[in-house]
Amino acid sequence: MTSDVPPKRSRAENVYQALRDAILEQNLKPGTKLSEDIIAGEFKVSRTSVRAALQQLRGDGLVDHQANRGAFVAEPSAENARDIFSLRRMLESEVIRRLAGNLKPDDVKRLRKHVEQEERAQPVNGPLSIRLAGEFHILLAELTGSQVLTRFVSETVSRSSLILARFARLHSSECAVDEHVRIIAALQAGDASAAEALMLHHLESVAVRADLRAPNSDGDTAAILKRYARALPT
């Protein structure tokens, strides 16, 4: 440790982290309105800081910003979802190829540590484990040493969380941890193609949880109401 002094994050950054976590843990669901006033009041900071945080989230594609209307947690379309999963396959395959056989002892240690965290969070099967599952993939990308690749993986993984929040039938991620373990093993063994196959299978099992034909609940309020409309007397 190099005398870990917390780098004194700005308030905007704190708000950003908090909101991001909330979104990734699916406590803020797609479509939720993120009012600057309300958030500012809740976090006891000025709207200025909240604005900065929201803009950054917009940059990550996690929130949509409508002019003079406000910010909302992004609602990826089905098409968008397919797009993102497709890119994820490409990006994470690359990660695996770069990592296979090149994991340093320290890397393995970090991965194992993370998986342990996942296992501890598992019984809860709640928000935390959802976020950790995603962060495993980001950690893998980090280990490649490529900042840009990490960035791209991070973005696609984050948005995958949104997609699952919107489309997933049931968000049990039981199998995930197991698959993570096996991926680590394959990487350590230097078996590139096996690792890649595992990863692709893993991603497939994530994607398959999403039924892209029907969004979960509050897709369009209008769409929901339409389903109830016929119950009314004509």
Add this chain to the structure above:
Amino acid sequence: MTSDVPPKRSRAENVYQALRDAILEQNLKPGTKLSEDIIAGEFKVSRTSVRAALQQLRGDGLVDHQANRGAFVAEPSAENARDIFSLRRMLESEVIRRLAGNLKPDDVKRLRKHVEQEERAQPVNGPLSIRLAGEFHILLAELTGSQVLTRFVSETVSRSSLILARFARLHSSECAVDEHVRIIAALQAGDASAAEALMLHHLESVAVRADLRAPNSDGDTAAILKRYARALPT
């Protein structure tokens, strides 16, 4: 045309566009300090808007933001440069594969139009042609219809401009337009592998212009000073 009413861009967005163009046209060189006050004065807007623009640029990786110090045009390291070119090869190969044989007539029209612009700007061989050359690649990505892929290509291409500004021996992009034309032809012919080869060759010829061993002028001030330090009497 669908009655092109300019969508009334916010001031922050205007500043963002202007700064981005200036950076991509290499009029603002890597390392340049972007003082909020000065920019605000120059654009006749408040620092608030400038701040928003700078933050967005930071999101694009075009500026580095140091806490309480200010924003600077990013100075990609040699390592970073290799990283980005590597990712570019991957991303743009994907673009080509998706596009080959799938170009709609309208798409071809847009591409030709863009190339014409490039040709007109060519004699100048100045800032504009540099930016247009990059935007050709972004346009290709757009035609895939994948928002995320477009975003990633856009980011890597933009940062490539920065890299060339920092490392390129001479920034003559004479050959580029020719190569762009040939890529279009191959795509239209549906010859995927030829198109991909052309693109990779094209990217290679861009990358080779950069001598990653020696940054153009103001690299790390510290690094430069170190080279001069031994000239001093001990």
Add this chain to the structure above:
DNA sequence: CATACAATGATTGTGTACAATAATGTACAC
């Protein structure tokens, strides 16, 4: 009854003032 229009309300966009922080210049002690 549907449609067009005007008033209203709420929310974001922008500017300005102040606080916090880091870099720089200066004086002093050794």
Add this chain to the structure above:
DNA sequence: GTGTACATTATTGTACACAATCATTGTATG
């Protein structure tokens, strides 16, 4: 003469107040 501590200055970080904008609602009219 050199190094350190302190004061100064410049720049960013934050808060707040006001203006602009859009959505909504209510009202009148065909």
